[in-house]
Amino acid sequence: MRNPQEAREAIDRLELPFNALGMDPYGISKRHLRLALTVLAPLYRHYFSVRVRGIERIPPRGRAMLVGNHSGGVAIDAAMVIASCLLELEPPRLAQGMAERFLNRFPVVSKWASRTGQFTGLPEHAERLLEDDRLLLVFPEGARGTAKLFRDRYTLVAFGSGFMRLALKTQTPIVPFAVLGASEAFPTIANATRLGRLLGLPYIPIVAYGLPVALPAKIEIEYGARLLFTGSGNEEDSVVSGYVRKVEETIAAMLQAGACRRRGEPRTGERT
Amino acid sequence: MKILIPGAAGAIGRKLAARLQESGHDVIGIDRRAWPNAPIEFHQVDVRKRAAEDVFRRVRPEVVIHMATVTSLVVSKEDERSLINVSGTRAVFEYARAFAVEHCVFVGRHTFYGAGPDSPLFHTEDEPPLELDRYPELADMAAADLYASTALWRFPELTTTVLRLCYSLGPDGHGTLAAFLMGRRVPLVFGFDPLFQFLHEDDYVSAIALAVAKRPRGVFNVAGPQALPLSSVVIEAHRTPIWIPEFLVSGLQGRLGLPRLARGAIAHLKYPVVVDARAFREHTGFHHEHDELETLRAFREAFPLSR
Numbered sequence: 001m002r003n004p005q006e007a008r009e010a011i012d013r014l015e016l017p018f019n020a021l022g023m024d025p026y027g028i029s030k031r032h033l034r035l036a037l038t039v040l041a042p043l044y045r046h047y048f049s050v051r052v053r054g055i056e057r058i059p060p061r062g063r064a065m066l067v068g069n070h071s072g073g074v075a076i077d078a079a080m081v082i083a084s085c086l087l088e089l090e091p092p093r094l095a096q097g098m099a100e101r102f103l104n105r106f107p108v109v110s111k112w113a114s115r116t117g118q119f120t121g122l123p124e125h126a127e128r129l130l131e132d133d134r135l136l137l138v139f140p141e142g143a144r145g146t147a148k149l150f151r152d153r154y155t156l157v158a159f160g161s162g163f164m165r166l167a168l169k170t171q172t173p174i175v176p177f178a179v180l181g182a183s184e185a186f187p188t189i190a191n192a193t194r195l196g197r198l199l200g201l202p203y204i205p206i207v208a209y210g211l212p213v214a215l216p217a218k219i220e221i222e223y224g225a226r227l228l229f230t231g232s233g234n235e236e237d238s239v240v241s242g243y244v245r246k247v248e249e250t251i252a253a254m255l256q257a258g259a260c261r262r263r264g265e266p267r268t269g270e271r272t
Numbered sequence: 273m274k275i276l277i278p279g280a281a282g283a284i285g286r287k288l289a290a291r292l293q294e295s296g297h298d299v300i301g302i303d304r305r306a307w308p309n310a311p312i313e314f315h316q317v318d319v320r321k322r323a324a325e326d327v328f329r330r331v332r333p334e335v336v337i338h339m340a341t342v343t344s345l346v347v348s349k350e351d352e353r354s355l356i357n358v359s360g361t362r363a364v365f366e367y368a369r370a371f372a373v374e375h376c377v378f379v380g381r382h383t384f385y386g387a388g389p390d391s392p393l394f395h396t397e398d399e400p401p402l403e404l405d406r407y408p409e410l411a412d413m414a415a416a417d418l419y420a421s422t423a424l425w426r427f428p429e430l431t432t433t434v435l436r437l438c439y440s441l442g443p444d445g446h447g448t449l450a451a452f453l454m455g456r457r458v459p460l461v462f463g464f465d466p467l468f469q470f471l472h473e474d475d476y477v478s479a480i481a482l483a484v485a486k487r488p489r490g491v492f493n494v495a496g497p498q499a500l501p502l503s504s505v506v507i508e509a510h511r512t513p514i515w516i517p518e519f520l521v522s523g524l525q526g527r528l529g530l531p532r533l534a535r536g537a538i539a540h541l542k543y544p545v546v547v548d549a550r551a552f553r554e555h556t557g558f559h560h561e562h563d564e565l566e567t568l569r570a571f572r573e574a575f576p577l578s579r
Contacts, residue, residue: 019498019563027467027544107461107462108463110464114467124394125392128393
């Protein structure tokens with residue numbers, strides 16, 4: 001088996017300040033990362049057969065913010081982006097997501113999120129990680145993004161502006177990315193909001209085939225050219241939202257191009 | 273210098289008194305608890321009583337290190353604890369002003385910030401205390417801490433240092449974390465594993481001594497080595513972690529050789545309280561001597577358990 005070996009090597013080559021127990025100052029644990037990647041790597045390589053373009057656009061060191069579209073009910077996209085940075089980047093980097101608040105309230109999820117560096121999406125966390133020159137993973141659509149239905153899969157819902165203020169304040173380059181296929185892997189037809197609230201979740205995604213299992217759809221991740229905005233982070237809303245729109249448009253364009261490409265594939269297949 | 277330590281008879285107080293005396297200071301201790309054969313001038317009086325005021329009046333200390341605060345593990349009656357922490361702190365600062373003390377150090381705790389699902393991983397000094405409603409045992413400590421901070425503007429002639437120290441651990445085995453780790457089995461909440469931040473007892477004492485030497489004005493978090501997940505702390509202390517689902521924790525504590533927890537302490541077994549201690553390092557040049565693993569080794573060698 002190549003995968004367990006691959007996962008182990010990737011984690012061993014991570015440039016994070018681990019102590020003798022394999023823990024970094026944030027409580028990120030080598031052992032937990034290894035286990036997580038051992039599970040993710042086969043999904044990445046074989047189940048979703050992830051194809052990545054533009055990975056070299058992520059800086060190998062120093063602070064950076066990955067900003068992209070969210071879809072697919074259960075954040076498969078986040079897991080695949082993290083896997084791509086660990087498996088395809090040289091040296092590997094740990095993308096640290098800004099997780100939804102509800103996750104930290106659940107046993108096991110709370111522990112694994114903490115040990116793998118996926119912290120609650122608080123501005124304090126984001127700023128500290130960027131100042132520490134880490135790689136931040138941001139989905140400005142938040143849970144409204146993963147709640148997107150299958151038919152809306154190539155659209156974006158309104159971006160929050162918090163990420164842009166942080167990027168300006170910390171002078172962080174933004175690497176926009178588009179994920180295609182997460183909605184095909186988890187084609188949500190409806191969301192049970194009330195039931196979700198009862199269980200402390202923002203919603204429960206419902207798929208046509210009943211079982212909440214991801215299908216082996218092909219996932220593509222495209223990283224775009226780095227965007228650097230200059231400012232202090234204290235600009236007026238109108239200025240910041242202009243910058244946010246620029247990022248949004250970049251991602252929307254990548255999504256549209258990808259959607260055409262994906263729609264094109266079966267047609268060319270039919271002709272031959 | 274003449275240094276008066278209210279709360280000197282506690283484990284850290286004794287160490288600190290000895291350390292300051294060694295470095296040539298004139299150390300006087302007061303405490304409601306006894307300290308037989310104390311190597312310093314010691315008065316067994318309650319800090320809130322007239323007799324304590326008399327000690328201030330007679331000694332005229334230049335520096336006061338206020339350590340006469342308690343947590344729930346020591347005093348069981350809640351009303352009394354609240355009185356000791358809040359009115360004791362008030363009394364110490366009133367005397368300090370009345371008798372022209374130059375520098376007053378309040379020795380507080382990092383649990384001030386509270387543990388909760390939405391609290392950030394590294395707390396800075398400007399943050400307010402949170403989650404007090406869920407952990408009343410800590411509320412009066414937070415009140416004492418904030419009250420001590422008011423001396424910064426109320427008594428500008430007095431240099432006030434408010435320290436929020438992380439847990440202490442080491443061969444003496446005193447303090448909240450040490451008490452929690454003392455038994456063979458240590459309860460953890462299933463599915464949660466918060467980071468714990470601790471200092472070796474010697475470093476804990478050094479930090480307070482350094483605050484006395486450098487007299488930084490303001491509020492400072494104090495911590496040393498990096499934090500560790502609680503399960504790693506338990507395992508490195510050669511104890512057995514017992515993972516208990518949250519709904520069983522309150523029923524099982526105090527039984528099966530598990531320690532009894534304070535009400536509200538469960539949040540501290542689920543979520544971390546980790547402080548950013550950069551400001552204290554910048555103001556005093558503090559650096560810990562013992563890293564996290566050495567500290568745990570010192571604890572487990574002093575309190576060995578056969579597995």
